[in-house]
Amino acid sequence: xxxxxxxxxxxxxxxxxGMLILTDGLKELAGNRLRQFLIRFTSTxxxxxxxxxxxxxxxxxxxxxxxxxxxxxxxxxxxxxHSIGIIFGANIGTTITGWMVAIIGxxxxxxxMAMVLLPVGVLMRFFGSRRVKQVGWVIAxxxxxxxxxxxxxxxLASFEGTITPATFPQDTWLGRLQLVGIGVAITLVTQSSxxxxxxxxxxxxxxxxxxxxxxxLVIGMDIGTTFTAALATIGGATETxxxxxxxxxxxxxxxxxxxxxxxxxxxLAEWWVPTSGEGxxxxxxxxxxxxxxxxxxxxxxxxxxxxxxxMIRLVPxxxxxxxxxxxxxxxxxxxxxxxxxxxxARDIAIALIVVLMRQLRPADHxxxxxxxxxSLVNAIRSTRxxxxxxxxxxEDGETYHRHLAxxxxxxxxxxxxxxxxxxxxxxxLQDEHRLRRLSHVLHGACEALLAAPQDTAHEARFxxxxxxxxxxxxxxxxxxxxxxxSRRIDADTTLWRMDGIRWLHRVTYHLxxxxxxxxxxxxAHSPAERRVRKSDAxxx
Numbered sequence: 001x002x003x004x005x006x007x008x009x010x011x012x013x014x015x016x017x018g019m020l021i022l023t024d025g026l027k028e029l030a031g032n033r034l035r036q037f038l039i040r041f042t043s044t045x046x047x048x049x050x051x052x053x054x055x056x057x058x059x060x061x062x063x064x065x066x067x068x069x070x071x072x073x074x075x076x077x078x079x080x081x082h083s084i085g086i087i088f089g090a091n092i093g094t095t096i097t098g099w100m101v102a103i104i105g106x107x108x109x110x111x112x113m114a115m116v117l118l119p120v121g122v123l124m125r126f127f128g129s130r131r132v133k134q135v136g137w138v139i140a141x142x143x144x145x146x147x148x149x150x151x152x153x154x155x156l157a158s159f160e161g162t163i164t165p166a167t168f169p170q171d172t173w174l175g176r177l178q179l180v181g182i183g184v185a186i187t188l189v190t191q192s193s194x195x196x197x198x199x200x201x202x203x204x205x206x207x208x209x210x211x212x213x214x215x216x217l218v219i220g221m222d223i224g225t226t227f228t229a230a231l232a233t234i235g236g237a238t239e240t241x242x243x244x245x246x247x248x249x250x251x252x253x254x255x256x257x258x259x260x261x262x263x264x265x266x267x268l269a270e271w272w273v274p275t276s277g278e279g280x281x282x283x284x285x286x287x288x289x290x291x292x293x294x295x296x297x298x299x300x301x302x303x304x305x306x307x308x309x310x311m312i313r314l315v316p317x318x319x320x321x322x323x324x325x326x327x328x329x330x331x332x333x334x335x336x337x338x339x340x341x342x343x344x345a346r347d348i349a350i351a352l353i354v355v356l357m358r359q360l361r362p363a364d365h366x367x368x369x370x371x372x373x374x375s376l377v378n379a380i381r382s383t384r385x386x387x388x389x390x391x392x393x394x395e396d397g398e399t400y401h402r403h404l405a406x407x408x409x410x411x412x413x414x415x416x417x418x419x420x421x422x423x424x425x426x427x428x429l430q431d432e433h434r435l436r437r438l439s440h441v442l443h444g445a446c447e448a449l450l451a452a453p454q455d456t457a458h459e460a461r462f463x464x465x466x467x468x469x470x471x472x473x474x475x476x477x478x479x480x481x482x483x484x485x486s487r488r489i490d491a492d493t494t495l496w497r498m499d500g501i502r503w504l505h506r507v508t509y510h511l512x513x514x515x516x517x518x519x520x521x522x523x524a525h526s527p528a529e530r531r532v533r534k535s536d537a538x539x540x
Contacts, residue, residue, distance in 0.1 A: 005155065006155075007151060007154055007155035008151075008152050008154075008155025009155070010151055010155070011148045011149065011150070011151030011152030011153070011154070011155055011202075012148065012152060012190065012195055012198075012199060013148070014144055014145075014147055014148030014151055015144075015145055015148030015149060015152070015195050015198055016148075016190060016192055016195050017144055017148070018141050018142070018143070018144030018145030018146070018147070018148050019060065019097070019141070019145060019192065019194055019195065020141070021137060021140055021141030021144060022060055022138060022141025022142055022144075022145060023059055023060045023061040023064065023141070024137060024141070025134055025135075025136075025137030025138035025139075025140070025141050026058060026059045026060055026138055027059050027061070027064060028133075028134040028137065029131075029134040029135065029138060030058060030059060032335070032397070032398045032399070034055050034058060034059065034068075035068060035335060035523065037051065037054075037055070038051050038052075038055060038068060038069070038072065038086065039072060039077055039078070039523065042072075042078055042082050042083075042085065042086060043082070044082065044085070045081055045082055045084055045085030045088075045301055045304035045305070046085060046301055047085065048078075048082045048083065048084070048085025048086045048088075048089065049085040049086070049088045049089035049092075049297050049301060050089060051085075051086060051089065052065055052069070052085065052086035052087065052088065052089025052090040052092075052093065053089035053090065053092040053093040054089075054093065055068075055086075055089075055090075055093065056089070056090040056092075056093025056094055056096075057093040057096040058093075060096070060097060060194075062090040062091065062093060062094045062225075064333060065086060065090045065093065066086070066087055066090055066243060066247070067329065067330060067332065067333040067336050068333060068335070068336050069083040069086040069087065069243070070083070070239050070240055070243050070327070070329070070330065070336065071330055071333065071335065071336025071337070071339040071340055072336075072339060072523070073239045073243075074237070074239050074325035074326075074327070074330070074336075074339060074340040074343060075325070075339035075340060075342065075343035075523060076343050077339070077523060079308075080239070080242060080308045080311070080312060081304055081305050081307075081308035081309075083243065084246055084304045084307060084308050084311075085301065085304055087243060087246060087247055087250065088250065088296075088297045088300055088301065088304070089297065091222075091250075091251070091254070091293045091296070091297065092290070092293050092294055092297060094193060094194060094293075095286065095289050095290040095293055097194040097197065097198070098194070098197045098198070098201065098285075098286035098289050098290070099286050099290070101149060101197070101198045101201050101282075101286075102201060102282040102283050102285070102286045103283070104146070114142075114143040114144075114146045114147045114150070115143075115147070117139055117140075117142070117143040118139075118140055118143035118144065118147070120136075120139060121136045121137065121138070121139030121140030121141075121142075121143060122136065122140050123136070124136025124137075124139065125137050125140060130395065148198075149198060149202060152198070152199065152202040153202055153205065153206065167208075168182075168209055168213050169182075169213075171210065171212040171213065171266075175213075175216075176212070176216040176259065176262065179213055179216035179217050179220065180216050180217075180219050180220035180223065180255075180259065181220060182217060182220060183196065183200075183216065183217040183218060183219060183220020183221040183222075183223070183224060184220040184221070184223055184224040184227070185220075185224070186199065186217070186220070186221060186224070187220070187221045187223075187224025187225055187227075188224055188227055193221045193222060193224065193225045196217070196218075196221035196224070197218055197221055197286070197289060200214045200217045200218055200221070200285065201214070201282050201285060201286070204281055204282055204285060205281075205282055211266065211269060211270075211281050211284060211285060212262070212266045214285050215262055215265070215266065215285060215288050216259075216262065218285065218288065218289050219255050219258045219259055219262070219292075220255075222251060222254065222255055222258070222289070222292075222293070223251055223252060223255040225247075225251060226247060226248040226251040226252060237324060237325065237326060237327030237329075238315060238316075238317050238318065238324055239324075239325070239327065240327045240329045240330075241315045242311045242312065242314075242315045245311055245314065245315060246307070246308075246311045249307075249311075250296070250300060250307075253296065253300070254292060254293065254296030254300075257292060257295065257296055257299070258288075258292035258296075261292060261295075262288075265288055265291070269281075269284045269288075320375075320379065322344065322347050322348055322351065322375075322376075322379040323344065323379055323382055323383070325340040325341075325343050325344050325347075326340055326341070326344055326382065326383065326386045327340065331386075331389055331390060334390050334391055334392050334396070334399055334403070335399050335402075335523070337386070337387075337390040338387070338390060338392070338399065338402050338403050338406060338521070338523075339523050340386075341383055341386060341387045341390065341406050341521075342402065342405075342406045342409075342518065342521035342522060342523070344379070344383045344386075345383060345406055345409045345410055345413065345518060345521070346453070346518055348376060348379050348380055348383065348413055349409070349413060349514050349518065350450065350453065351376055352376055352413060352416055352417060352420065353446045353449065353450060353511075354450070355372065355373060355376070355420050356416070356420055356446060356507070357443055357446050357447065357450075359420060359423070359426045360426070360429070360439045360440070360442060360443040360446075361439075361440070361443050370421070373417065373420060373421060376417055377414070377417050380410055380413050380414055380417065383410060384407070384410045387403070387406055387407060387410070390403065401520065402520065402521045402523070405517040405518070405520035405521040406517070406518075406521040408513070408517040409513075409514050409517035409518050409521060412510045412513045412514045412517070413510075413514060415506075415510050416507065416510040416511065416514065419503060419506060419507050419510070422503070425496075425499060425500065425503050426503070428496050428500055429500050429503075429504070432497055432500070434472070434476060435497065435500045435501060435504065438469060438472060438501075438504050439504065441465065441468075442465065442469075442504065442507065442508060442511075445461055445462060445465050445511075446511070448461070449462075449515070456519070458515050459512070459515045459516050459519055462508065462511050462512035462515050463512050465508050465512070466505070466508040466509050466511075466512045469501075469504050469505045469508045470505055472501065473501045473502065473504075473505045476497070476501045477498060477501065480494055480497050480498055481494070
């Protein structure tokens with residue numbers, strides 16, 4: 001008996017491993033397309049729910065969908081209320097695994113075929129091209145998943161007649177509550193509601209539990225996922241904590257609703273299942289799982305806005321404002337971590353440009369203190385440290401290029417901050433009319449950038465300004481040297497004027513490159529736009 005228990009546990013492990021490999025393969029295969037789909041399709045909470053369901057069904061991972069949504073909110077691409085829709089929809093997407101197990105695992109019995117497909121998938125992973133490798137990994141994950149189901153069936157088959165529905169709490173209100181608690185415990189152990197649902201399906205198929213007992217277990221498994229979400233919020237940034245709490249509250253509400261509708265549903269199922277053919281109890285169970293998640297979304301969507309506002313009130317902002325987007329929970333999903341880093345770099349750039357404008361027009365603004373500038377330098381360092389812990393490689397395509405672009409932007413922000421710390425050099429720009437005029441032109445370009453940060457014309461504007469200042473630097477240097485040679489100005493004046501035009505040139509260059517690299521790093525830009533900018537970057 002002990003060996004049979006170990007076989008069943010091993011089957012659960014194989015299922016979890018198969019889910020992990022399948023999810024990784026599907027994510028690699030989907031690439032950046034699903035992220036672009038989420039950004040462009042999620043304009044309302046309802047559309048977000050549809051997008052969340054489709055994305056989760058496509059990659060077989062609600063946690064990956066949720067982390068992506070958090071990254072988009074952190075990057076300012078989605079509002080929190082829109083991301084709530086994605087979270088709601090992800091719950092529907094997770095039910096696809098149950099349908100796969102019930103239809104393919106039990107109806108078609110693919111265990112033998114999986115044994116053949118597994119080495120094919122592994123060989124494709126080892127020896128194929130990039131796309132073939134991805135498909136091979138999906139096939140391998142799919143095969144291991146169904147091998148896990150078959151192994152679970154083998155392990156539980158020996159308990160037929162020994163473990164029966166009478167072994168578990170009976171179908172009473174108290175018994176159902178106890179089964180919900182067992183479902184929660186199973187999810188806490190496996191850290192996967194999909195694995196729990198698959199286990200319930202196998203146990204139902206083996207006759208170890210009845211349909212009402214399996215349904216109560218599934219409710220508990222759905223609620224159990226909230227504990228994982230709650231644990232993930234500990235020490236997390238604001239958006240992660242809001243998302244985690246929203247997930248907990250929503251799943252608790254959905255679980256309560258499912259518990260109340262369990263009685264009527266089972267009454268209907270007991271009339272239908274005995275007349276519908278062998279094996280359809282499993283389909284009835286996954287239909288229940290889908291139905292109560294779908295009903296929960298339909299009931300919650302009209303209140304997505306107030307629900308989001310409630311979460312915002314319950315979880316206020318904390319910590320440094322500029323670093324509010326950076327969350328270690330995002331590091332498990334590099335594209336989402338890069339979204340947050342790029343958005344933080346944009347925030348720092350705007351704050352630094354405000355400092356620069358105040359220095360260029362001291363008569364119009366109060367010059368910033370050194371403490372404020374140092375806080376920006378610290379924010380740049382923290383963002384770079386966060387980004388250095390984010391993993392990407394050239395095979396990741398757009399993710400890798402966005403990663404590099406954000407690092408380049410942070411490098412130029414560091415250099416710009418250093419230029420802004422040179423207060424004496426900046427002050428002397430006002431002492432000569434040509435330097436003063438160029439500094440006013442630079443001030444105007446910065447002002448235009450702050451007025452419309454999303455305007456795509458800024459990069460070309462700063463490129464032209466950089467060329468203008470570069471040409472002026474050559475002419476101004478010639479004129480200044482002539483004035484010094486004819487003794488119209490002294491040596492000290494010559495030095496600070498040459499230094500001033502050089503300072504303006506370097507600052508305009510850094511601003512141009514910051515705008516350029518942040519445009520590449522922006523997740524909403526199409527791959528075609530990034531290719532144009534990367535081609536331009538290779539020439540500088």
